[in-house]
Amino acid sequence: MIRSTNFFKSSTFFILPLQFIRRSFSAVGLLLPLLLFFSCKTTSDLQYSTIYRGHSIEGLSARALAVITDAVIVAGPGGVFCGRFFGGDLVEQPAIKDAEDIRDIHLFNNGTMVLMNSGEHGTIYHIGFNGEQTKVFDSAGVFLDGMDFWDDQNGICYGDPVNGKFFLLRTFDSGLTWFNLTPPTLPVILKNEAGFAASGTGIQCIGDSTVYFVTGMADTARMFCSYDRGETWTVKNTSIKSGGSYGIYSTYFWSENEGIIIGGSWEEIDYKKKICYYTSDGGNSWENRSKGLGGYTSCVQGNKDATFLAATGDKGTYFSLDKGETWNLLFDRNFYSLSVDKDYLVLIGRDGVLEVYLYKL
Numbered sequence: 001m002i003r004s005t006n007f008f009k010s011s012t013f014f015i016l017p018l019q020f021i022r023r024s025f026s027a028v029g030l031l032l033p034l035l036l037f038f039s040c041k042t043t044s045d046l047q048y049s050t051i052y053r054g055h056s057i058e059g060l061s062a063r064a065l066a067v068i069t070d071a072v073i074v075a076g077p078g079g080v081f082c083g084r085f086f087g088g089d090l091v092e093q094p095a096i097k098d099a100e101d102i103r104d105i106h107l108f109n110n111g112t113m114v115l116m117n118s119g120e121h122g123t124i125y126h127i128g129f130n131g132e133q134t135k136v137f138d139s140a141g142v143f144l145d146g147m148d149f150w151d152d153q154n155g156i157c158y159g160d161p162v163n164g165k166f167f168l169l170r171t172f173d174s175g176l177t178w179f180n181l182t183p184p185t186l187p188v189i190l191k192n193e194a195g196f197a198a199s200g201t202g203i204q205c206i207g208d209s210t211v212y213f214v215t216g217m218a219d220t221a222r223m224f225c226s227y228d229r230g231e232t233w234t235v236k237n238t239s240i241k242s243g244g245s246y247g248i249y250s251t252y253f254w255s256e257n258e259g260i261i262i263g264g265s266w267e268e269i270d271y272k273k274k275i276c277y278y279t280s281d282g283g284n285s286w287e288n289r290s291k292g293l294g295g296y297t298s299c300v301q302g303n304k305d306a307t308f309l310a311a312t313g314d315k316g317t318y319f320s321l322d323k324g325e326t327w328n329l330l331f332d333r334n335f336y337s338l339s340v341d342k343d344y345l346v347l348i349g350r351d352g353v354l355e356v357y358l359y360k361l
Contacts, residue, residue: 045321046308046330048345048359055352056084057092063199063336064115065348066105072339072346074354075102075115079125086356096125096133103144104200106175108152114175118144118197122159122167126175137178142167145195146203148211156181156230158203158213160194166213170230183226187235190218192243196263199299199337201250210256212283214238216247216263223248223261223283236283241265241274249313250299254306257282260289260324262311264296269314271295276311278324292327293318301340307361310345312338317347321361 041048056062062076075081079099083091096102100119107113110129114136117123122142126134142159144167149155153174159167165188168181194217195202203213209229215222221242226233238261240248245267253259257280264275272295277286294315302309309320310330317331317338335349345357 045361046319046359047361048357050355051086051344051358052084052354052356054084054354056090056348056354057082058352060352061336061350062102062348062352063197064102064105065199065337065339065346066107066113067339067341067344067346068107072348072354072356073105073107073113074348074352075105077101079115079117081105081115084354093131094133098135099123099125103197104146106147106149106155108174110152110174112174114147114155116144116147116157116200124157124169124175124178134176136176137169143197145197146200146213148203148205150205150208150211150229154229156203156205156211158195161189164188166195166215166224168230181230183231183233185232185234187224187233189215190220190222193218193222196247196249196298198249198266201252201299201301201337202248204251204253204259206253206256212251212253212259214248214251214261216240216242216249217244218247219243221247221261221263223251225283227256238277238283239274239286239288240277241271246271249297250301250311252300252302252306252309254302254304258306258323260300260302260306260309261286262293262297262300264313266296266298266314269296272315276300276324276327289324289327292320292329294329299335299337301338303340303342308340308359310338310340312336312347312349 056074060076062074064075066073071085079096099117103118104116113127115125122144124137126136144159147157157169169178221240245265248261249263262276276290278289297313300311312335318327319330335347338347347355
């Protein structure tokens with residue numbers, strides 16, 4: 001999942017590199033005013049400066065991304081993951097044995113992390129303080145789509161349907177152990193309904209207890225909603241185009257009521273009429289906000305109050321300063337995943353491409 005988190009407070013995971021990060025970021029911080037003055041670009045009311053353009057691991061087409069203040073963690077096929085610092089240095093970690101394709105990462109404030117694998121085996125790995133790798137969940141035949149956390153202890157993961165209902169897991173101990181969640185109120189799936197693991201952002205925990213996850217491939221794309229950490233569920237229909245490879249690939253909510261969903265089709269990337277919708281009432285009604293987007297979009301994220309939204313997919317990378325009412329092309333380059341916080345936009349894509357920008361509204 002590409003949610004921002006605080007910087008490691010007490011981790012020894014990257015023992016020497018962490019010391020370097022602090023020194024490196026201090027130096028970068030001194031350069032930022034110069035970057036803004038000499039190289040700031042302006043698009044409408046958005047100003048941005050390039051902090052880094054290069055690679056995480058060259059050739060690694062990664063979708064899993066997490067941001068930790070002045071560094072990023074990236075993971076992808078073969079269980080390969082690494083840290084790349086805004087100063088340009090790279091710390092590669094030993095590949096996770098038996099992992100097929102890491103699609104989601106969550107970092108905790110104490111410096112540990114969990115990584116979610118998508119493939120023939122639904123597996124989750126825990127990385128400890130000293131880099132020790134532990135497989136904490138393994139289930140054959142389960143395809144995991146995404147995970148998110150309410151806090152440093154409590155989280156949820158969802159996967160494609162098993163026996164007519166979406167597969168759900170809960171953790172109460174920072175991802176060290178996971179339990180099957182089988183609430184009787186979880187709605188039965190529609191024909192062909194499934195989730196998308198395109199960027200790990202098809203699920204989002206909001207506030208203390210709310211969680212939404214989104215679907216596609218059926219005749220109707222839906223949003224599943226729980227307001228008690230997954231104990232009970234309702235489902236709401238959306239207006240986004242669905243069926244076949246169409247559906248909701250990503251979602252971003254900045255409150256329980258207000259948010260945006262985005263998608264399209266990875267097979268018909270030029271379709272753009274009904275690929276982005278906004279809600280102000282928690283999904284009871286939807287407003288089409290597709291205008292300005294070029295087509296299939298795999299990820300949307302934003303800052304805390306949605307005054308800056310960014311979306312990326314096969315037709316380029318776009319931004320909005322009015323909650324999706326207007327989308328503007330930021331780059332003609334396409335990425336798989338992105339992360340937004342109050343200062344930085346981070347993007348990853350094919351062949352290990354990694355780009356980091358400082359933005360200012």
